Amino acid sequence: MAKPKKRRKANRKGSLPEIPLEILAIEGDKFLGSGNFVKAVSVFKRLLKSEPCRQWQEKLAKAYLGRARGLFAKGMTKEALAILDNLAHFCPETTPDESLLPFKIELLIGAGRLEKAADLYRRNAEHLKGTTAGTALEELFAALCLAGEEILLKALPEESPIVAHYPFASEALRAYCRQEDTGANQALKQIPFRSPYKHFALALKGLLTLSSDLAGAARIFAKIPQSSPFYALIGPTACCLQSDQPLAAILNEMGRTDLQRLACIRGFDEKRLTVLLGLFRAQNQPQKQLALLCSQGKELDAKWARQTSLALLPFYPRGEKIYDKAFGRLPNPERIRLQALALEQFNDWVPALDYWQIYVEKLAETPQTAQRDLSIALVYRHLAEIADKHFDTLEDECSGYLGKSLAYDPVDKPTYQKLFDACRNDKKALRKWLDPALEHFPEDIDILLTAAEAALDGNAFKKTSRYAAKILKLDPINTRVRELLLRAHLAHGRKLAKSGKFELADKEFILAGTQQRSEAHKGASLICQGLLKILEKAEQQGQTLIEAGQQLVGLPCQAWLITAVEAALMGLPQGKRNRINRQLKACNKVKLNKIEFYRLLEQIKSYQIQAAEVMKKLNGPLQPLLKESADLGFSQEESRALCDDFYQQRRFDLLQPFATVAEKHWPDQPIFTFYRLYAKVAGFPENLSKKDLNFLEQAKGEAMDRDDFYVADLIAEFLDFFPFAPPFSPGESPEFNPRRVIEALLGALGGEGGDEPFPFKKPKKAKKKPKKAKKKTIKGKTDPFEQLELF
Amino acid sequence: MTTPFSILELAESVEDEAVKKAYLAKVRQHPPERDPRGFQKIRSAFETIRTEKDRLRYRLFHYGQPDLDLLDEKWLAAGEGKRPGEKMMNDLLTAAVKDCRIGKG
Numbered sequence: 034m035a036k037p038k039k040r041r042k043a044n045r046k047g048s049l050p051e052i053p054l055e056i057l058a059i060e061g062d063k064f065l066g067s068g069n070f071v072k073a074v075s076v077f078k079r080l081l082k083s084e085p086c087r088q089w090q091e092k093l094a095k096a097y098l099g100r101a102r103g104l105f106a107k108g109m110t111k112e113a114l115a116i117l118d119n120l121a122h123f124c125p126e127t128t129p130d131e132s133l134l135p136f137k138i139e140l141l142i143g144a145g146r147l148e149k150a151a152d153l154y155r156r157n158a159e160h161l162k163g164t165t166a167g168t169a170l171e172e173l174f175a176a177l178c179l180a181g182e183e184i185l186l187k188a189l190p191e192e193s194p195i196v197a198h199y200p201f202a203s204e205a206l207r208a209y210c211r212q213e214d215t216g217a218n219q220a221l222k223q224i225p226f227r228s229p230y231k232h233f234a235l236a237l238k239g240l241l242t243l244s245s246d247l248a249g250a251a252r253i254f255a256k257i258p259q260s261s262p263f264y265a266l267i268g269p270t271a272c273c274l275q276s277d278q279p280l281a282a283i284l285n286e287m288g289r290t291d292l293q294r295l296a297c298i299r300g301f302d303e304k305r306l307t308v309l310l311g312l313f314r315a316q317n318q319p320q321k322q323l324a325l326l327c328s329q330g331k332e333l334d335a336k337w338a339r340q341t342s343l344a345l346l347p348f349y350p351r352g353e354k355i356y357d358k359a360f361g362r363l364p365n366p367e368r369i370r371l372q373a374l375a376l377e378q379f380n381d382w383v384p385a386l387d388y389w390q391i392y393v394e395k396l397a398e399t400p401q402t403a404q405r406d407l408s409i410a411l412v413y414r415h416l417a418e419i420a421d422k423h424f425d426t427l428e429d430e431c432s433g434y435l436g437k438s439l440a441y442d443p444v445d446k447p448t449y450q451k452l453f454d455a456c457r458n459d460k461k462a463l464r465k466w467l468d469p470a471l472e473h474f475p476e477d478i479d480i481l482l483t484a485a486e487a488a489l490d491g492n493a494f495k496k497t498s499r500y501a502a503k504i505l506k507l508d509p510i511n512t513r514v515r516e517l518l519l520r521a522h523l524a525h526g527r528k529l530a531k532s533g534k535f536e537l538a539d540k541e542f543i544l545a546g547t548q549q550r551s552e553a554h555k556g557a558s559l560i561c562q563g564l565l566k567i568l569e570k571a572e573q574q575g576q577t578l579i580e581a582g583q584q585l586v587g588l589p590c591q592a593w594l595i596t597a598v599e600a601a602l603m604g605l606p607q608g609k610r611n612r613i614n615r616q617l618k619a620c621n622k623v624k625l626n627k628i629e630f631y632r633l634l635e636q637i638k639s640y641q642i643q644a645a646e647v648m649k650k651l652n653g654p655l656q657p658l659l660k661e662s663a664d665l666g667f668s669q670e671e672s673r674a675l676c677d678d679f680y681q682q683r684r685f686d687l688l689q690p691f692a693t694v695a696e697k698h699w700p701d702q703p704i705f706t707f708y709r710l711y712a713k714v715a716g717f718p719e720n721l722s723k724k725d726l727n728f729l730e731q732a733k734g735e736a737m738d739r740d741d742f743y744v745a746d747l748i749a750e751f752l753d754f755f756p757f758a759p760p761f762s763p764g765e766s767p768e769f770n771p772r773r774v775i776e777a778l779l780g781a782l783g784g785e786g787g788d789e790p791f792p793f794k795k796p797k798k799a800k801k802k803p804k805k806a807k808k809k810t811i812k813g814k815t816d817p818f819e820q821l822e823l824f
Numbered sequence: 825m826t827t828p829f830s831i832l833e834l835a836e837s838v839e840d841e842a843v844k845k846a847y848l849a850k851v852r853q854h855p856p857e858r859d860p861r862g863f864q865k866i867r868s869a870f871e872t873i874r875t876e877k878d879r880l881r882y883r884l885f886h887y888g889q890p891d892l893d894l895l896d897e898k899w900l901a902a903g904e905g906k907r908p909g910e911k912m913m914n915d916l917l918t919a920a921v922k923d924c925r926i927g928k929g
Contacts, residue, residue, distance in 0.1 A: 143922065173921055180917035210910050265920030266913075290919075297916055300906030312890055319889060326890075340827070347887040374887050404880065411881050442877075 054083055065092060070100035078123065094124040098133065101140070110143035135166035142173060151188035158190070168229075169260070171195055175229035176262035179206060195229050202230040205237055214241055232263040239267055240298065251275060269295035281313040304332045319348035327352075327359035347374035366395040382423045389416050410442035417451070431455065432462075444473045446480070453483050463487050478504055478511065485517055494525035519548040520643060523599075526561060530603045535569050553632075556585030557595050564596070564603050588629050590620035590658060591636050594651065598640050601647045618654040630662045641682070656686055663690040669699050676708045688712035703732035704744045711751060718751055726752075828869035828882065836883075840875055 052060075061076035073096035080089045097120035104113040117137055134157055141150035154161070154170060161167030174195045178185050179202055186196050201223035208216035217237060224234045239253035254271035257264050269291040276283050284292065284306070296306050308329045315321035323345045330338025339360045346352055350372060357363065363371070373388035393412050399405055417434035424430075432455045435448050442448075449470040456463040467484050474480045485500035498521060504514040526541030539562060546558025559582030566575030583592035597613045605613075625633065637655070641648050667675065672695035679688035692708035699705060706728055714720035721729070729748055736744035829836055832846040847870040854862035873879045908916070 176917050176921050179914075180921065181914040182918075206913060207910060210907050210913060212907050262917065262920045262923075265916060265923065294916060297908045297912050300908065317889070322890060341890045344887045345889060348889065370884065374885070378887070407877060407880055408884060411877070411884055415885060445877075 054080060058089070061089075061092060065096055065099075068099065070096045070103060074100060081123070090124045094120055097124070098136075102136070105136075105140060105143065110140055114140050114144055132166065135161065135164075135170055138170055139173070142177065147177065147182055147185055148188050151185050155188065155190055158193070171229040172232065173262055175199070175202070175233065179203060179230075179233065194225075194227075198224055198228045198230050202228075202233055205234070209237055209241065217241060232257045232261040233266075236263045236266045240270075243270070247274060265294060266298060270298060281309065284310055285313050304329075308332050319345050320352065323349055323352040324355060327355045330359075343371070346371045347378045350375040366392060366399075369395060377419075382419055386416060386419060389419075406441040410438040410440075410445070413438035413441070414445075414448060436466075439469070443469060446470075446474060446477065449474075449480065450483075460487065460491060476503075476507060478507055481507075482514060482517070485514065485521075489517060489521050489524065492524070492528065494521050494528075497521040515548050519545050519554060522548065523557070523561060524643070526565075527599070527602045530565050530568060535565055538565055552585045552587065553591070553636075556582040556587075556592065557599070558582070559585060560592070560596050561599050561603070564599055564605060567605065567609065568603060588632055589623060590617070590625070590629075590655065591633050593617040593620055594633070594636055594640070594655065597651055598644055598647050601651075602644055614651070614654065617651065621654065621658045623658075625658065625662050625665070627665050627667070630659075630665060633659070638682075652686075659687055660690045663687075663694045667691075667695075669695070669702070672698070673702075673704065676705065680708060680711070683716065685712040685715045701735070703736040703739075703741070703748070706732040707744065707748050707751070826865075828872040831865060831869035832873070834873075836879070838873075838879075843870065843873055 057076060057080055061073055061080065064070070064073035064076060074093060077089050077093035077096060080086070081093060097116055101113040101116040101120070104110075104116060114137075117133075117140065134153070138150050138153050141147070141153065151174070154174065158167075161170065171194070174185055174189065175198075178195060178199050186199060189196050191197070201220050205217045205220035205224070208214070208220060218241065221234045221238055224230050228234070235253055235257050239250045239257075242250040242253060251271065251274040254267050254274065257267065257271075259268070269287060272287070272291075273280055273283050273295070284295070287295070292306060292310075308325065311325045311329070312322055315325060323342055326338045326342045326345070330342065342352075342356050342360065346356060353363065353368070353371075369388055369392045373385050373392060376382075376385035376388060389412055393409055396405055396409050396412070413434045417431045417438070420431040420434060432452060435452050435455075438448055439445065449466055452466045453463060453470075456466065463483075464487065467480075467487060470480050471484055481500050481504045485497050485504065488494075488496035488500060498518065501514050501518045501521070504511055505518075508514075522541045522545035526538045526545065529535075529538035529541060542558050542561040542565065545561070546555045548554065559578050561582075563575040563578030563580075563582060566572075566578060569575075579596060583589070583596065586592035586595060593613065593616050597610070597617045600610050600613050633655070637648065637652075672691060676688060676692050676695060679685075679691060688708055689712035692705050692712060695702070696705035696709050710721065710725050710729055713725070729752060733745050733748040733752070736742070736748065829838070832843065832850060834843060834846050838846075847866065850866045851863065854866055856863040871878070872882055
């Protein structure tokens with residue numbers, strides 16, 4: 034069925050028949066002012082028909098010009114030219130607009146009427162010379178000449194710079210395309226600075242610089258205005274150089290034309306660019322990326338596409354089929370490996386462990402090679418890492434995996450070190466791993482140091498000395514081993530003294546004194562010799578040696594602490610020890626300065642390692658002295674380091690006064706509030722009052738506000754152990770067992786388990802070990818024991 | 825797109841000595857004081873594949889989405905070694921002239 038013909042709208046001219054001319058003229062002005070040139074043309078043409086008027090003719094010309102520009106902007110060049118013809122026809126007596134001529138030439142160029150454009154330009158060359166539009170037209174003609182429109186070279190005057198400089202520009206371009214950079218540069222030098230080809234010369238110079246100096250190229254590109262036709266040569270490249278964004282992101286924002294230009298200028302294959310951008314746009318969509326790589330990845334690089342696809346498979350294990358289709362079937366063990374990685378990717382650690390085990394079994398079935406063994410060892414180490422990171426309960430398994438890995442690759446120092454760490458409290462296991470480690474790393478200082486420490490722990494003093502001597506041969510200024518040797522000689526001397534071998538003991542104490550250069554160490558050695566003399570009943574001689582030793586130590590409280598500890602360790606009679614202890618207590622009357630305080634603290638720390646039991650008894654007399662030292666005016670960093678250390682050592686008696694003083698000085702530091710309250714309740718959150726709890730919550734909030742997540746976590750972890758936390762909250766403590774709560778409730782109702790105490794009343798003590806690993810990361814932390822060279 | 829091997833411009837079947845050599849050559853090109861970002865990238869690549877054990881570890885446990893760093897400065901600077909032909913340049917300039925608007929004002 035034929036469509037009914039649309040009725041034509043009434044003629045526009047007919048819509049204005051009765052309007053008076055004055056009003057019509059006002060309407061025309063309004064149209065002209067608002068850019069409605071179509072209506073403005075209609076109105077002024079009608080007015081001119083009714084009454085010829087110069088003013089209206091000028092306005093009609095303006096409306097025509099506006100209309101032509103509008104059409105040109107839309108790419109309707111021919112229509113715009115027709116409008117300009119109308120302008121010339123209907124408004125012959127108007128004053129020509131200055132922009133009309135260049136506009137017309139540009140329109141002619143746009144319409145492909147180059148000869149006519151050149152003719153018009155030639156005829157008005159004098160008029161256009163020196164004007165902005167004239168210069169722009171010159172550049173446009175120059176670009177056209179270089180684009181191969183050689184007809185222009187005949188149409189334009191020979192003396193024109195467009196024609197005169199053309200051979201140099203053309204030669205430079207040809208040389209560039211042929212990769213003859215020297216020729217291109219020579220040709221470019223011939224182009225004068227004021228040439229219409231000057232921006233072309235800059236563009237080409239920049240492109241030539243690009244491979245050697247990106248920043249230099251960017252500087253050259255920046256000199257080319259975007260309005261220049263030659264900007265198209267470098268625009269997308271300049272954009273990539275100037276942006277801070279990653280290149281893929283810049284390309285992603287580029288239009289198709291710019292991408293094509295970039296591909297053309299930089300010699301990129303457009304297909305490759307498309308694949309790359311496809312990959313970029315499919316970021317975080319492994320399925321899409323895998324599909325793209327399997328189908329078109331070969332456009333980029335077949336080997337790379339296969340490897341990248343393989344690396345993507347753990348994110349999208351179902352993609353195996355398309356992978357097989359594109360790159361060939363994967364071997365079976367490889368499938369298992371990828372499956373294990375995929376499970377890791379989804380945090381399915383238990384099946385991941387199983388898959389890795391299967392992978393190891395499959396590898397073990399293959400013929401033995403060095404690479405196979407290394408692969409198995411690496412997988413076992415990976416398993417140990419998973420067990421350590423994701424399963425708190427698999428400590429033994431972790432050591433087991435590490436041990437198995439050594440069967441395949443016995444020369445791996447980090448694995449031995451991990452095993453030593455795991456066997457800290459198991460001397461037998463430690464020795465088991467020390468022997469092969471020493472066999473493979475006989476001159477490794479770290480391994481030798483561990484061996485020396487283990488020997489000292491096992492009271493094997495000669496062995497300790499042997500290892501220490503070896504270390505000192507490798508590193509004569511190793512302070513750690515000198516300290517170890519000193520401890521070994523002292524411990525050996527004490528042992529010999531206890532068993533009555535005074536002469537040998539004396540030798541050991543003398544040797545101890547030679548290990549360190551510090552007066553304090555020499556003093557300690559003399560004190561030990563003195564105590565030995567007392568044991569030998571040579572009281573007077575002993576007293577003299579002790580006094581000499583104490584003089585060398587210098588600080589009375591430190592000297593008496595050494596005397597008291599050594600006396601206890603050497604088994605001096607209780608009566609004599611009591612006298613020494615009284616002297617130690619008397620030291621409380623002296624006030625310490627900062628340096629003395631650190632020295633004493635270091636001494637206490639050292640004895641806590643060597644003689645923890647003795648130190649428990651001797652801490653009491655020194656406590657008031659140490660507590661008072663909180664007011665010595667420590668800086669914020671010093672206070673923080675000291676509190677951290679007391680927290681690690683669970684020295685609540687010292688943590689509380691130091692944290693209290695620090696909190697007063699720096700109330701904005703939530704860590705001190707936490708330390709104060711932590712020490713107040715001796716690490717048991719159930720002893721916190723409601724007020725304290727509020728303080729801690731506030732401190733946690735402050736830590737969060739300051740992005741101090743370490744402190745916020747510390748407080749949150751401590752509060753997790755608070756017994757009145759909601760029983761089924763995610764942060765529930767291991768001591769707080771919901772099952773026990775339910776059983777107790779059932780018991781209270783007369784069911785089973787009624788004898789069990791109600792868990793809310795008396796929660797188990799939550800003895801929390803302070804974090805060690807995280808502490809090291811605190812910014813600005815300084816260890817007080819590392820701040821001063823005390824001895 | 826980059827792998828430690830591609831950063832150091834090495835084949836995957838490389839020896840320890842070659843890795844070290846390639847690393848030192850790259851550091852000379854991107855010294856830390858002049859190009860800290862580039863140096864960091866090189867250093868990280870070197871540490872990933874420094875020894876045979878490291879390289880095998882990388883092959884066994886590495887997985888990840890493609891790193892589109894292939895589109896990096898080097899790639900941009902060198903292109904793919906090809907220059908456009910004269911015809912391509914002519915077309916580009918013709919299109920550029922068409923896009924030009926002198927009479928905008």
